[in-house]
Amino acid sequence: xxxxxxxxxxxxxxxxxxxxxxxxxxxxxxxxxxxxxxxxxxxxxxxxxxxxxxxxxxxxxxxxxxxxxxxxxxxxxxxxxxxxxxxxxxxxxxxxxxxxxxxxxxxxxxxxxxxxxxxxxxxxxxxxxxxxxxxxxxxxxxxxxxxxxxxxxxxxxxxxxxxxxxxxxxxxxxxxxxxxxxxxxxxxxxxxxxxxxxxxxxxxxxxxxxxxxxxxxxxxxxxxxxxxxxxxxxxxxxxxxxxxxxxxxxxxxxxxxxxxxxxxxxxxxxxxxxxxxxxxxxxxxxxxxxxxxxxxxxxxxxxxxxxxxxxxxxxxxxxxxxxxxxxxxxxxxxx
Amino acid sequence: xxxxxxxxxxxxxxxxxxxxxxxxxxxxxxxxxxxxxxxxxxxxxxxxxxxxxxxxxxxxxxxxxxxxxxxxxxxxxxxxxxxxxxxxxxxxxxxxxxxxxxxxxxxxxxxxxxxxxxxxxxxxxxxxxxxxxxxxxxxxxxxxxxxxxxxxxxxxxxxxxxxxxxxxxxxxxxxxxxxxxxxxxxxxxxxxxxxxxxxxxxxxxxxxxxxxxxxxxxxxxxxxxxxxxxxxxxxxxxxxxxxxxxxxxxxxxxxxxxxxxxxxxxxxxxxxxxxxxxxxxxxxxxxxxxxxxxxxxxx
Amino acid sequence: xxxxxxxxxxxxxxxxxxxxxxxxxxxxxxxxxxxxxxxxxxxxxxxxxxxxxxxxxxxxxxxxxxxxxxxxxxxxxxxxxxxxxxxxxxxxxxxxxxxxxxxxxxxxxxxxxxxxxxxxxxxxxxxxxxxxxxxxxxxxxxxxxxxxxxxxxxxxxxxxxxxxxxxxxxxxxxxxxxxxxxxxxxxxxxxxxxxxxxxxxxxxxxxxxxxxxxxxxxxxxxxxxxxxxxxxxxxxxxxxxxxxxxxxxxxxxxxxxxxxxxxxxxxxxxxxxxxxxxxxxxxxxxxxxxxxxxxxxxxxxxxxxxxxxxxxxxxxxxxxxxxx
Numbered sequence: 008x009x010x011x012x013x014x015x016x017x018x019x020x021x022x023x024x025x026x027x028x029x030x031x032x033x034x035x036x037x038x039x040x041x042x043x044x045x046x047x048x049x050x051x052x053x054x055x056x057x058x059x060x061x062x063x064x065x066x067x068x069x070x071x072x073x074x075x076x077x078x079x080x081x082x083x084x085x086x087x088x089x090x091x092x093x094x095x096x097x098x099x100x101x102x103x104x105x106x107x108x109x110x111x112x113x114x115x116x117x118x119x120x121x122x123x124x125x126x127x128x129x130x131x132x133x134x135x136x137x138x139x140x141x142x143x144x145x146x147x148x149x150x151x152x153x154x155x156x157x158x159x160x161x162x163x164x165x166x167x168x169x170x171x172x173x174x175x176x177x178x179x180x181x182x183x184x185x186x187x188x189x190x191x192x193x194x195x196x197x198x199x200x201x202x203x204x205x206x207x208x209x210x211x212x213x214x215x216x217x218x219x220x221x222x223x224x225x226x227x228x229x230x231x232x233x234x235x236x237x238x239x240x241x242x243x244x245x246x247x248x249x250x251x252x253x254x255x256x257x258x259x260x261x262x263x264x265x266x267x268x269x270x271x272x273x274x275x276x277x278x279x280x281x282x283x284x285x286x287x288x289x290x291x292x293x294x295x296x297x298x299x300x301x302x303x304x305x306x307x308x309x310x311x312x313x314x315x316x317x318x319x320x321x322x323x324x325x326x327x328x329x330x331x332x333x334x335x336x337x338x339x340x341x342x
Numbered sequence: 343x344x345x346x347x348x349x350x351x352x353x354x355x356x357x358x359x360x361x362x363x364x365x366x367x368x369x370x371x372x373x374x375x376x377x378x379x380x381x382x383x384x385x386x387x388x389x390x391x392x393x394x395x396x397x398x399x400x401x402x403x404x405x406x407x408x409x410x411x412x413x414x415x416x417x418x419x420x421x422x423x424x425x426x427x428x429x430x431x432x433x434x435x436x437x438x439x440x441x442x443x444x445x446x447x448x449x450x451x452x453x454x455x456x457x458x459x460x461x462x463x464x465x466x467x468x469x470x471x472x473x474x475x476x477x478x479x480x481x482x483x484x485x486x487x488x489x490x491x492x493x494x495x496x497x498x499x500x501x502x503x504x505x506x507x508x509x510x511x512x513x514x515x516x517x518x519x520x521x522x523x524x525x526x527x528x529x530x531x532x533x534x535x536x537x538x539x540x541x542x543x544x545x546x547x548x549x550x551x552x553x554x555x556x557x558x559x560x561x562x563x564x565x566x567x568x569x570x571x572x573x574x575x576x577x578x579x580x581x582x583x584x585x586x587x588x589x590x591x592x593x594x595x596x597x598x599x600x601x602x603x604x605x606x607x608x609x610x611x612x613x614x615x616x617x618x619x620x621x622x623x624x625x626x627x628x629x630x631x632x633x634x635x636x637x638x639x640x641x
Numbered sequence: 642x643x644x645x646x647x648x649x650x651x652x653x654x655x656x657x658x659x660x661x662x663x664x665x666x667x668x669x670x671x672x673x674x675x676x677x678x679x680x681x682x683x684x685x686x687x688x689x690x691x692x693x694x695x696x697x698x699x700x701x702x703x704x705x706x707x708x709x710x711x712x713x714x715x716x717x718x719x720x721x722x723x724x725x726x727x728x729x730x731x732x733x734x735x736x737x738x739x740x741x742x743x744x745x746x747x748x749x750x751x752x753x754x755x756x757x758x759x760x761x762x763x764x765x766x767x768x769x770x771x772x773x774x775x776x777x778x779x780x781x782x783x784x785x786x787x788x789x790x791x792x793x794x795x796x797x798x799x800x801x802x803x804x805x806x807x808x809x810x811x812x813x814x815x816x817x818x819x820x821x822x823x824x825x826x827x828x829x830x831x832x833x834x835x836x837x838x839x840x841x842x843x844x845x846x847x848x849x850x851x852x853x854x855x856x857x858x859x860x861x862x863x864x865x866x867x868x869x870x871x872x873x874x875x876x877x878x879x880x881x882x883x884x885x886x887x888x889x890x891x892x893x894x895x896x897x898x899x900x901x902x903x904x905x906x907x908x909x910x911x912x913x914x915x916x917x918x919x920x921x922x923x924x925x926x927x928x929x930x931x932x933x934x935x936x937x938x939x940x941x942x943x944x945x946x947x948x949x950x951x952x953x954x955x956x957x958x959x960x961x962x963x964x965x
């Protein structure tokens with residue numbers, strides 16, 4: 008049984024003004040449309056995709072920061088199906104969250120010792136406050152784990168650098184000894200020479216404590232190095248999931264292929280047609296058909312189901328690359 | 343630049359107190375001449391008011407018919423009024439009244455406004471709408487007329503005065519707090535607390551209040567002159583502090599009656615109002631510079 | 642071959658709080674005609690300051706020493722008015738955030754018209770030019786876009802409009818300041834391709850500021866690597882990428898995860914931190930972090946010396962020459 012299992016998750020947000028709705032615009036935007044992922048214990052799952060793909064929303068939903076309109080999230084025996092679910096309390100203990108902007112994620116008026124141990128204080132509850140001394144001691148231990156000296160405990164967020172703030176948020180994410188850490192673009196804004204330090208730190212933490220990571224990034228080069236498996240998102244759906252090696256060597260979905268091409272040096276990039284459509288006007292059939300270089304009639308009509316291509320390699324495409332045998336089957340069915 | 347600059351941030355000193363934002367803020371506030379002078383004047387006013395019974399040379403309501411309308415002298419630093427009361431002592435006791443009304447008035451207004459503001463900012467939409475409409479209605483009332491109406495019903499007294507001030511100023515604080523809360527609740531650090539499962543009460547106590555205190559202190563310092571003005575004004579009109587109790591307003595009223603015969607009475611009563619107003623305003627501005635993140639380098 | 646940009650012994654000093662901050666020191670660099678130069682550096686490298694000086698956009702309190710010659714004209718020998726004229730005509734720029742570069746309340750077409758205000762020609766000709774330029778940068782329905790406002794366009798489209806706007810004046814020098822950092826990978830690839838396609842529209846050369854070595858190798862002809870306010874290595878892209886001679890360039894390339902073939906959980910880093918401009922180490926600025934440091938590096942700052950087709954500021958070059 009995987010540590011984290013997300014099944015058919017749907018996240019919808021209300022959208023538009025009352026006037027838009029009177030004009031017939033839909034009252035909601037579907038940001039996640041039936042997303043399923045699983046993360047094993049001690050595994051790092053990369054979640055890649057471009058802006059608007061819903062990867063950040065998926066991370067936030069697992070941390071209880073998005074309304075759940077359908078599906079379920081199960082983590083280490085706790086299952087939740089709505090935002091108000093009671094099981095969140097226990098589920099949260101096992102989840103640490105790292106925000107994209109580490110400085111913004113720290114209260115400017117809170118000393119780092121308090122910030123790092125905030126999860127402990129929240130878990131203990133307002134009626135059972137943890138003493139300041141205890142919190143500072145725990146903060147110093149956590150700081151040591153992420154390679155910062157204990158004098159950081161008394162500092163304020165504006166007194167540390169971007170890279171250090173990043174480490175501080177790692178320390179906070181580890182405070183509850185979680186089984187899963189969700190890292191939202193953990194290398195965003197870091198210089199190349201510092202980026203490696205942080206990734207090595209995350210790797211070391213995983214090796215020591217067998218923590219699972221959900222690693223949200225748009226940087227495929229980084230994903231290739233630190234993830235075991237990768238899930239590719241496009242317009243609120245997972246279009247392909249595969250072991251990292253397989254995904255980079257044999258991408259089956261045309262979108263994955265285009266993403267990889269855009270990043271690999273030397274190769275001329277295959278241009279995708281146009282821009283990613285808006286979530287409000289979701290294309291019919293396969294959501295990628297408007298930009299897909301190999302789209303055919305069936306793609307416009309029918310959304311492809313998730314199909315197994317091999318060991319933990321699934322794809323949502325009528326015509327997966329390198330699996331021509333499957334194409335024929337679809338064509339026959341369509342005819 | 344961030345990395346280069348911050349890693350070289352000054353090493354943590356042994357004395358965390360000197361690093362505390364308040365000590366630093368205070369240093370920065372008094373570093374400008376206006377701030378330093380304003381702080382000194384306000385401190386003097388407060389000390390004078392608190393220790394009035396010890397400092398005042400005479401009983402502020404003791405009548406001495408033989409020394410009416412006397413000008414300033416060593417015996418009576420600011421002279422005496424139409425019934426021979428020592429003006430210096432009355433100014434000190436007047437400061438007591440002015441500061442008491444300001445302190446209790448603004449504190450009550452702030453507590454009420456901040457509480458409602460946090461409730462509106464964190465609570466459901468409909469509560470927010472109701473509170474906003476209510477507070478905007480209160481804000482649209484002309485303050486002095488409203489105060490006169492309340493005094494007409496409840497009779498003039500210090501408590502009525504404080505009540506009126508609290509009620510009419512709370513919506514201003516409500517507005518500021520509510521808008522700030524709406525901004526703060528969307529920040530990543532509040533979202534982070536939500537991800538940890540923090541209750542709204544905890545978020546309010548640990549994240550909202552500390553981030554609200556700065557702007558509110560500034561607002562209070564800026565509002566105190568207004569409150570002093572209201573107190574003096576109502577007392578001047580005979581609707582505030584009642585004679586024979588000393589208040590800058592009642593003294594001004596006396597001075598106004600005898601402005602030709604003994605102008606020093608009006609001066610003795612008017613100057614403290616002006617000085618206190620200016621001092622608190624400058625203090626407010628100095629504090630704003632301290633709390634405004636854009637004004638300082640923050641390190 | 643005549644150089645479009647010549648940067649001679651340029652130093653930029655900011656008026657700091659306590660002491661002057663020498664953010665850029667003694668840069669010597671030239672951009673040849675019809676070449677694309679990649680200007681590479683991490684935070685604190687001074688690349689933004691250098692670009693600011695080329696665009697004459699530095700704060701008035703900063704001091705610029707040396708000469709910046711654009712098309713033979715010394716930028717800081719000109720009157721402020723001439724310099725402003727140059728900025729709109731000879732030098733054009735595409736910035737990191739296309740949203741701030743475009744006026745949100747003016748339609749695209751109108752803005753593209755205004756960008757040409759220093760050029761001759763009728764209003765109709767200019768509108769026609771604008772439309773053509775939009776089509777050239779790969780915007781299909783140019784007529785529709787001209788009537789739209791910036792907020793109605795996606796990030797990629799806005800950046801394309803910004804490129805079109807910059808190219809409309811047929812500048813001698815186009816400075817692209819990290820124009821792809823805010824964009825998605827597929828959009829980034831597109832924008833880079835457009836810039837490459839459009840190099841003919843620039844009547845001179847392009848300076849492309851970035852921190853991404855991958856982008857440099859895909860787009861640029863030459864590369865200049867800056868570190869802590871100094872130029873450490875410059876040369877043709879293929880040469881620098883294949884044979885990085887400065888240890889910093891080598892380390893930077895080694896850190897790039899997209900260049901590392903075999904995956905591993907242990908990524909290379911450059912230990913230590915970039916020195917502050919007010920607290921520079923003696924000798925070579927990279928010496929405290931350099932894996933190949935030796936005694937001379939801590940004593941004496943290396944000068945930029947020719948090494949093959951590259952120029953490198955490192956004592957190892959001289960040592961190697963001496964040995965040979």
